[in-house]
Amino acid sequence: xxxxxxxxxxxxxxxxxxxxxxxxxxxxxxxxxxxxxxxxxxxxxxxxxxxxxxxxxxxxxxxxxxxxxxxxxxxxxxxxxxxxxxxxxxxxxxxxxxxxxxxxxxxxxxxxxxxxxxxxxxxxxxxxxxxxxxxxxxxxxxxxxxxxxxxxxxxxxxxxxxxxxxxxxxxxxxxxxxxxxxxxxxxxxxxxxxxxxxxxxxxxxxxxxxxxxxxxxxxxxxxxxxxxxxxxxxxxxxxxxxxxxxxxxxxxxxxxxxxxxxxxxxxxxxxxxxxxxxxxxxxxxxxxxxxxxxxxxxxxxxxxxxxxxxxxxxxxxxxxxxxxxxxxxxxxxxxxxxxxxxxxxxxxxxxxxxxxxxxxxxxxxxxxxxxxxxxxxxxxxxxxxxxxxxxxxxxxxxxxxxxxxxxxxxxxxxxxxxxxxxxxxxxxxxxxxxxxxxxxxxxxxxxxxxxxxxxxxxxxxxxxxxxxxxxxxxxxxxxxxxxxxxxxxxxxxxxxxxxxxxxxxxxxxxxxxxxxxxxxxxxxxxxxxxxxxxxxxxxxxxxxxxxxxxxxxxxxxxxxxxxxxxxxxxxxxxxxxxx
Numbered sequence: 001x002x003x004x005x006x007x008x009x010x011x012x013x014x015x016x017x018x019x020x021x022x023x024x025x026x027x028x029x030x031x032x033x034x035x036x037x038x039x040x041x042x043x044x045x046x047x048x049x050x051x052x053x054x055x056x057x058x059x060x061x062x063x064x065x066x067x068x069x070x071x072x073x074x075x076x077x078x079x080x081x082x083x084x085x086x087x088x089x090x091x092x093x094x095x096x097x098x099x100x101x102x103x104x105x106x107x108x109x110x111x112x113x114x115x116x117x118x119x120x121x122x123x124x125x126x127x128x129x130x131x132x133x134x135x136x137x138x139x140x141x142x143x144x145x146x147x148x149x150x151x152x153x154x155x156x157x158x159x160x161x162x163x164x165x166x167x168x169x170x171x172x173x174x175x176x177x178x179x180x181x182x183x184x185x186x187x188x189x190x191x192x193x194x195x196x197x198x199x200x201x202x203x204x205x206x207x208x209x210x211x212x213x214x215x216x217x218x219x220x221x222x223x224x225x226x227x228x229x230x231x232x233x234x235x236x237x238x239x240x241x242x243x244x245x246x247x248x249x250x251x252x253x254x255x256x257x258x259x260x261x262x263x264x265x266x267x268x269x270x271x272x273x274x275x276x277x278x279x280x281x282x283x284x285x286x287x288x289x290x291x292x293x294x295x296x297x298x299x300x301x302x303x304x305x306x307x308x309x310x311x312x313x314x315x316x317x318x319x320x321x322x323x324x325x326x327x328x329x330x331x332x333x334x335x336x337x338x339x340x341x342x343x344x345x346x347x348x349x350x351x352x353x354x355x356x357x358x359x360x361x362x363x364x365x366x367x368x369x370x371x372x373x374x375x376x377x378x379x380x381x382x383x384x385x386x387x388x389x390x391x392x393x394x395x396x397x398x399x400x401x402x403x404x405x406x407x408x409x410x411x412x413x414x415x416x417x418x419x420x421x422x423x424x425x426x427x428x429x430x431x432x433x434x435x436x437x438x439x440x441x442x443x444x445x446x447x448x449x450x451x452x453x454x455x456x457x458x459x460x461x462x463x464x465x466x467x468x469x470x471x472x473x474x475x476x477x478x479x480x481x482x483x484x485x486x487x488x489x490x491x492x493x494x495x496x497x498x499x500x501x502x503x504x505x506x507x508x509x510x511x512x513x514x515x516x517x518x519x520x521x522x523x524x525x526x527x528x529x530x531x532x533x534x535x536x537x538x539x540x541x542x543x544x545x546x547x548x549x550x551x552x553x554x555x556x557x558x559x560x561x562x563x564x565x566x567x568x569x570x571x572x573x574x575x576x577x578x579x
Contacts, residue, residue, distance in 0.1 A: 073473045073549045073556040074140060078401075078444050079433060084117070086124035089144050094134070096122065097445030098426045099181040099263075099336070099409045104416040105191045108135040110222055111424070111445070112147065112193060115179040118441055128225035130179040131195055135223070139422065139447050140474050146225030148193060148217050152177045155231045156197050156213050163211070163235070166305060167242045169204050176200035180212075181263045181336065181409070187275075190218045192296060194233065194277065196262045203245040208256035211236035211306065214264055214279060216296045233297055234279070234289060236261040237306040237318045244307075255330030257283040258311065259318055263336040263409070266291070269369050270341045276369060278322065278348075281335035285324030285384070286350075287315070288370055322371045323348060323364065327384025336409040339369070342421070347465060348373050348381070349392060349423075351408035356428065356440055358499040359408035361392035363465055376455050376464055376567045387496070390565040391572045392423065393448075393467050394494045395501040398576060401552035402433050403501050407446065412465075421450040423467045430501070447472045449546065453564040457533060457540035466544075466563045469574035473549035475558045480545055482525045484560060485532065486511045488579035491518040495571035507575070532562055534573075541566045543573055550576060 080095035098116035102109055111134045115122065122132045128146020136142040152175075161171035178198035185192050195217070199210035213235045217227040236257045238244065245256055260283040267276050275293045280286035290299045300317060308314035315321065325334035336351040345365040352360050364373040364381040373381045375388035393410075397403025406428035414421050426443040433439035449472055452463040469492065490504035505518035513522050521536040525545070534541045543564025550559040562575040 071474055071476060071558070073475075073551075073558075075556065078551075079429060079436075079439070079442060080444070081118060081436065081439075081442060084119055084121055086121040089121070089125075092134075092144060093142050094445035094447075096132070096443060097134075098443050100424050100426065100445055101181075101183045101265075101411045102413050102422075102424055103184040103186055103191065104413075105184075105186045105222065108137060109139055109416070110135050110145070110184060110191065111142065112182045112184050113445075114181050116426075116443060118438075118443075131182045131193070133222065133225075134445075138474055139472055142445070145223055148195070148219070148225065148227035149229070152179075152197055153215060153229050153231065155229075156199075156215070159213060159232055159235065160199055160210065163306065164203075167203075167245070172199070172201055172210075175210075183264050183266050183411075185266045187218075187293065187296070190220055191222050192216065192218045192266075193227070194264045194266060194296075196264065198262065203256070206247055207245045208247060211257065212261045214261045214277075218296070230296055233277070234261050234303065234318065235306050236283070237308075237314055239308055239311050239314050241307050241309065242305075253331040255283045257330075258314055259284060259287040259321075265338045265411075267339045267341065267346075267369070277319075278337045278339050279319075280337060282332060284330050285321045285332075285334070286337040286348075287319030288322045289319035320370060321382070322366075322369075323350070323373050323381045324384040325352070325381075325387070338410055338412050340412050340421075341369075343463075346373075347412075349410055349412055351410070352387075353498065355406055355409070357395065357405040357430070359406040359428075360394040360496065361408045361410055361423075361425070361467070362388045363390060363392050364388050365464075376565070377570075389567070389570050390464055390466055391494055391496060391570075392465065393425065394496065394572070395499070396469070396492055396494060396503070396574065397501045398469075398490050398492070398504045398552050399506075399578075400554070402430055403503075404428065404446075405430050405440070405499075405501060406443075412450065421452075421465070422472065423448045423450050423465075449548070451544035451546060451563055453544045454531075454542045455565070455567045457542050457566075460542075464565065466565055466572050468546060468548055468561055468563050469576055470548040470551055470559070470561050473551075473556075475547045475549055478547060479527070480530060480547065480560060481527060483511075485509050485523075485525055485545070485577070487577060489517075490576050490578055492574040493518075493571055494574050495569070504576075532564075539566070539568075541569070541573060543575070550578070553578075 083091045096117040099114035100111050102111045130149050131147035133145040134142040180196040182195040198212045201210045214233045217229045219227040239258045260281045263281040264279040275291040277289045292299045303317045325332045333353045338349040346369050347365045349363045364375045366373040371382040379385045393407040395405040404427035410425040424447045427446045429439045429442045431440045448467040450465045454460050455462040489507045491507040492504045507517035524533045530545045532545050543562040545562045548561045560577040565572045
């Protein structure tokens with residue numbers, strides 16, 4: 001896709017901040033109608049065509065449902081264009097999701113997103129139009145809740161023009177606003193949201209796009225959309241000074257900002273109890289800014305002018321850099337940091353590349369929240385030592401269905417009162433699905449379980465997270481035996497391929513421990529750890545096996561999937577049993 005900016009097209013890159021809003025916000029109106037299945041599909045097996053409200057499942061069936069539990073896999077169509085109008089917003093479920101953030105609060109998982117809906121239908125809401133929300137009890141079925149605001153708070157314009165005045169630039173009377181990438185956290189009995197408002201104007205003639213702002217609001221009643229805005233937190237900053245905003249030429253993509261105030265996440269340091277905001281997108285990398293827990297504002301506020309003569313002065317006020325894809329570049333395809341803490345490590349998830357198709361997710365980790373962060377091979381992401389692995393998600397396609405692209409900008413969160421971890425992002429349909437030229441603007445919310453897999457067969461305790469290949473549907477976690485794995489599979493080598501879907505190939509696991517098709521060699525299975533080990537050409541690759549839903553099957557059904565990596569592969573392996 002070619003993005004057209006004020007200075008010409010940019011192939012395959014994320015939009016500059018001043019035109020970022022235009023990349024998603026102006027979707028086409030509804031063009032096609034999609035057939036919607038009316039009956040709920042029962043979880044049995046892919047060979048059982050039964051439909052209805054659910055079938056009692058017994059142990060040992062290979063279908064989930066110990067103790068006769070009942071599970072129903074959602075039957076909604078991933079192409080939701082038929083119900084994309086505002087009049088059907090209560091039917092959306094996980095339709096119209098972009099840049100989600102999820103937090104458990106007061107009995108529900110709450111999700112809030114970037115402003116995005118097919119045809120901008122969410123703007124027809126009378127209240128809570130911006131940063132639209134959803135909530136769920138089970139992470140499978142979601143209902144709409146209003147966002148926190150109808151219009152940009154007055155402080156955004158006031159702050160923008162105060163900065164422009166100190167730069168000897170004229171005020172902007174009617175700024176163009178874009179509403180982007182909120183993060184929500186439960187803090188001190190309240191649900192707190194840090195949100196991004198991008199100014200879609202230029203910093204003077206021939207300048208870069210205007211800066212972005214991060215603000216904060218809080219609520220104790222999210223279902224009613226009643227939020228109290230707390231105002232300014234931080235804005236985009238530069239080390240080029242007040243007169244350094246002009247671009248030398250149209251081919252200069254070095255970037256004006258040092259830190260771009262967008263895509264925040266929020267974390268409480270497990271060791272110190274300190275609160276941090278981690279933010280940044282494309283420009284130079286990610287910043288770590290300490291936050292006062294009570295006020296929700298930086299501990300060193302006021303931050304002062306968003307420029308400085310030295311990087312050291314700037315970082316002392318606006319945050320230290322914890323990661324960058326390429327140290328020498330101001331313009332780079334990494335964004336949307338998400339940081340969690342687990343078992344002694346801080347894991348930093350991030351999105352790579354452009355958001356329409358090539359979006360993919362990587363992860364690095366550190367023993368300290370400030371870094372340095374390393375990938376699975378030992379690359380230092382904090383110092384910008386190139387592309388990092390493992391791949392957590394990537395555009396893909398199984399043999400059935402259209403597959404998914406643009407799978408990134410994630411949130412990662414633990415199960416409430418459980419042991420599982422989850423990954424959520426949007427997934428986009430590819431272009432021209434069903435003859436619809438705007439199908440790539442169809443964004444379905446994905447919720448996937450994370451599995452923690454060995455970096456190699458020789459390092460069984462060195463565990464790294466990857467997402468499962470199929471979305472979460474609440475399939476019961478029945479015991480999996482070696483016999484359950486015998487049969488026909490689809491295998492995907494999820495290696496990095498810019499803007500291309502990795503497609504599946506058939507593989508057969510035989511009862512004698514050999515395999516044929518996409519992988520040739522032998523296999524073994526540890527039922528206790530649920531680790532499937534492939535021995536291919538003398539190399540052992542360990543993947544984690546789980547029960548999940550086959551969303552591509554017709555009807556949808558329970559199946560078994562795997563996901564895992566090996567640090568020498570620079571790839572993740574995904575698989576799904578189909579028979």
